[in-house]
Amino acid sequence: MTLFSCLPPRHAWRSALLLAFGALLLPCAAQTTHRFEDTMAQRMMACTACHGPQGRAAPDGYYPRLAGKPAGYLYNQLLNFRDGRRVYPLMTQLLTPLSDTYLMEIAQHFAAMEVPYPAPVRVNATPQELQRGEQLALRGDASRQLPACVACHGSALTGVQPGTPGLLGLPRDYLNAQLGAWRAGLRKAHAPDCMADVAQRLGPTDIAAVSAWLATQQAPADAHAAAPSTAPLPQQCGSARPPAGGRP
Known part of the structure; x- marks a missing residue:
């Protein structure tokens, strides 16, 4: 069955169209004008469409949690996607026009979120x-x-x-x-x-x-990242701190 086979007969089509058009006009007349709120949360809906509400992680298992991660880490990953160290074309296309300053604002937005962690899952492992x-x-x-x-x-x-x-x-x-x-x-x-x-x-x-x-591990009640440590890392790690400088 095609869409056109569901249309009313020709002698009833004009009447049906007028009724449908009138039905559309009624809610439009009752609507009030809504002002777009230019907030970071509104803009970041492009991120949460994949990463889950409030950046909690998507249920498909491939988009990670963003909420509550250290801002420096999130900033590094945004740079990595934008500059080609991590390869995912959709992320690269979204981030290519954005400056370092704005990427840090995005990172700080998600880092400040405090939302519950998911319960551990059962896995197929011995x-x-x-x-x-x-x-x-x-x-x-x-x-x-x-x-x-x-x-x-x-x-x-x-x-x-x-x-x-x-x-x-x-x-x-x-x-x-x-x-x-x-x-x-x-x-x-x-x-x-x-x-x-x-x-x-x-x-x-x-x-x-x-x-x-x-x-399979349960996140602790206090799941915040630990304070910076003075203990030496087991090996040198260039991503342990956000890089300085970059695009304005």
Whole structure:
């Protein structure tokens, strides 16, 4: 059946059209003029369409949480998408016209949001895989020069100010995709690229294990990123702090 087969017969078409047009006019007459509010929240609806309401993360498992992440980290990622270190054409197209100053405003907007973290999810992983994931996250693997996730991402895995993200509340598919992209050289960060170094030492089973364990962890009641630490990182990391300068 086509659209045109649903139209009324020719002798009734004009009457139906007049009735429909009149029905449309009634609500229009009753409407009041609404002024567009030029706020950051209104403008950021282009982001939350994919990243979920208030940047909480989308349910499909591939768009990460933005809310509450350190502003320096979010700023770095916006720069990376805009300048080609991270490859996702839609993000690049959205960000190409924007200045560094405005990208920082976007980052600060989402960093200031305090919304609940999702409950942990069940994953398809064996107890042995989860145990391996816990080891990598909390203790690392010295035999392979793999630092623990907590060494950089904070003891509670909620991130460290100003530029290191939390790892909780992220879908397993997203974690797998990002670690895999670093391992394959498809995702890059400011040099020295510490995550690329770490990911390239991880095997596929390591990535599956650590992403499974992280996805099953409950965020603590206080999920804020930790204060900046004076302790040295296990390796040099160019993205631990936001870069200075850039486009006006």
